[in-house]
Amino acid sequence: MNRQRRWWPLAGLMACVLGAATGCATSAGSPEAVQGSVSGPIKPRPITWLNSRPSDGPVIKAVAEVAAEYGKSHPGFKLNIVSTPDRPSYLQKVEMLAAAKKLPELFDEDATPFAEKLRKQNRLVDVGNLLEEFGAKDRFRPLALQYQQFDNGDIYGLPLEFAMEYFWYNKEAFQRARLDQPKTLDDFIASCKPLRAKGYIPIALDGKDGWPLERYLAYYPFRLHGNDFVKNLKKGDAKMSDTAGKSGAEFISRLGKAGCFADGFSSAGYTDATDLFTTGKAAMINDGTWDLGLLATDALPKPMRHNVGYFPLPTTPGAVTGPGDYVVSSGIGMAVNSQKFDPLVKDFLKYLVAHYPAKYAAFGQLSPTKDTPTEIPPGATPVYGQVLREADRLGKQTAKPWDTELDPTTNNVVQQNLVLLAQGNMSPREFEKSIDQAVTVNSPRYFAK
Structure with a gap:
């Protein structure tokens, strides 16, 4: 045994004895x-x-x-x-x-x-x-x-x-477009054209900050594979060009082709997106319960105060995650x-x-x-209490946001190219290739094999 290692515990014990009058303190670091x-x-x-x-x-x-x-x-x-x-x-x-x-x-x-x-x-x-x-x-x-x-x-x-993320929707917009709440991710895409036809922006999106659109990329892989895919992807043990990755890239491309987002969404910030929804111009927004003060109180413009509903992340055939499993952070x-x-x-x-x-x-x-x-605040609409009760009906896992899983450089590539993908300026195959290249180059600095 290394003699120096044997000395450390003894030295620590002696220091405690010598310092008994004032108490033995352990050091920062x-x-x-x-x-x-x-x-x-x-x-x-x-x-x-x-x-x-x-x-x-x-x-x-x-x-x-x-x-x-x-x-x-x-x-x-x-x-x-x-x-x-x-x-x-x-x-x-x-x-x-x-x-x-x-x-x-x-x-x-x-x-x-x-x-x-x-x-x-x-x-x-x-x-x-x-x-x-x-x-x-x-x-x-x-x-x-x-x-x-x-x-x-x-x-x-x-x-x-503690916050749950939902799709908040304009009930009147859905009624005018003769739509029910989407049950599947395919239903979600299919709702965009009828909403457009009635004069609504289907989905309000904060495109400037990157992570809101990245949420959409994660939805199909999470429903089909849980968090396993992104945890393998970030280490290079899976590829964006695998079946799970393709499902996410194609979902973004299909959302863009269906006209789900506002024109110029990439320059819209958080306030721009919430304003589009709360003023009734957009039919849906993906937002968390941290914004209940905006979405379920008398802070809403009067026409919207009792016109806001919500639904959780839709599922898809073959899903391995349950309806109560979605982004909870x-x-x-x-x-x-x-x-x-x-x-x-x-x-x-x-x-x-x-x-x-x-x-x-x-x-x-x-x-x-x-x-x-x-404590539910004064002026809250009934939706406020309804959403709070959802906390007692959650599943056993949360969809981990990809921006917290991927290495920083790869994450920047994902967010930048997602905009191009949603705008139709990059194909799903090109997007997948760019991400796989980024992971190959950058992940070894963060994840040892």
Whole structure:
């Protein structure tokens, strides 16, 4: 046995004995810190949370309230909240800070290939272990935790949200076009031409941000293969030109040929898309329950207030996922930097886990914890409560968004070429070839064989 290795445990024991008067503290960045096992005195100081969220959104408001309360009993503590809502800019900032080893104590991060690299470098705290130690893990909705899992099942992001994604539709538009809710993905495409004929844009789409259209690419593969296809694709163990990949590419091409999206959709942002739907110009929009305040309250223009319905992701013959399985997310998680993890950060996180859910639910949002009822706001339409009850009827798996699975460079290629595919400027075969080439070149930097 290596003598130096034999000395480390003894040295640690002696340090604890020598430090018995003040308590044996473990250091930030240590293996213990990665497991969330730091100890020692709590010394209040300012810490920072770098995030990619709207600064006036319910997540930030709820976290800020909790931090202010914690600060009252811990003079000297302050949570500096630094927001970069533009996701591409935020991701670039995180990569630069990570390269310079200057990430703050807390930062937003999905369970992406980039985050996997940080995990392998022991730069993230195991949040799953923390929640176990806090006695809080069983409070969380299983799908909220599942969304944060890495491929090995570990959790390195604290869930702060819980949202189901649905297709919201204009009931009057469907009645005028003599359409029922689509039951299959083929029905979904077939609804576009009748809606166009009645003067509606069939689907409002935020084309500028890339990920909304990428959701559509994932739907056929998820129905036919669950999440297995994208998890194999990202490593090069499957190809976009395989049957599963072809089904996704052809779905996008067919949506474009059927005139499902607005002309010029690629330059439309989030607000443009929601405005098209809430003003009655578009018949459908794919959106999450985070937008219930826009879709199911008196914030809607009066003609639309009782004219909004919703349906889940349609299925398809041969589907291996059930009707209750669709995109259910807990949002981008709060990652914890092991290099700056100390007793103060740990104590604040314990306080946050205990007090955040109720404050978040008070904003009319679904909490990531199953024991925290949502406060339905004044002016809510009946749809608000109906959608909240869907949380009790969900399946056992969530469709993982592809933008959190693919390596960053391949994901950029996917999003850029999806627009061309939907516009008819690229064929499905050309699209498949471009993605397979991108995976071959880029995935080895993130996924070791």
